[in-house]
Amino acid sequence: MIYDHRTYTCRPGTIKKHMKLYEEHGWDVQCRHLGNPVIYAATETGDVNSYVHVWVYEDAADRASKRAAMQADPDWQAYLAKSAEAGYLVKQENKILTPVSFFKG
Template identity: 75%
Template structure:
C-alpha cells in the first residue's frame, strides 16, 4: 500500500469558494476513479488557507493507472478548467508515503 499525500494552498479568502467548486465539479469524478480518500481535511491551525487529502493505492502501478484514467476523464478535465479559471489555488505539494512496518 502507498499513500498519495497532497497539500494545496489557496489565496487568502478563497478556500471556501475553492472547496465548493471542487465539491460540485471535481469530487464526483475523482471519487468515481480513485475511490474514497483516506482523509480530506481543511487545516485548522498554521496555514489556514490550506487543505490536505490522502489517497490510498495498492502500489505505484495502481496509482499510475488510476491517475492516467483520471487525466483522460472529460468530467475531471472540465473541473480542472473551472479551477484554473477561478484561480483560487496558489501551490500544491505532493508526497508519496510508504507504511513503516513496526513490530511491537
C-alpha cells in the first residue's frame, strides 16, 4: 500500500473559487479513475490558502496505471485546462508515503 499525499496552495483569496471549479469539473472524473481519496480537506489553520488530499494505491504500478488513465481522459484534460486558465494554483507538493510496519489502518 502507498499513499499519495498532495498539498496545493492557491493565490490568496481564490481557494473557494478553486474548490468550486474542482467540485464542478474535476471531482467526479478524478474519483472515477482513482477511487475515493482517504481525505480531501482545506487547511483550517496555518496556510489557509492550501488544501490537502491523500489517495491510496496498491503499489507504484497501480498508481501509475490509474493516473495514466486519468490523464488520458478528455474530461480530466478539460478540467486541467479550466484550472490553468483560472490561475488559482501557485504551488503543488507531492509525497509518496508508505505505512510503517506496526500501522494496521
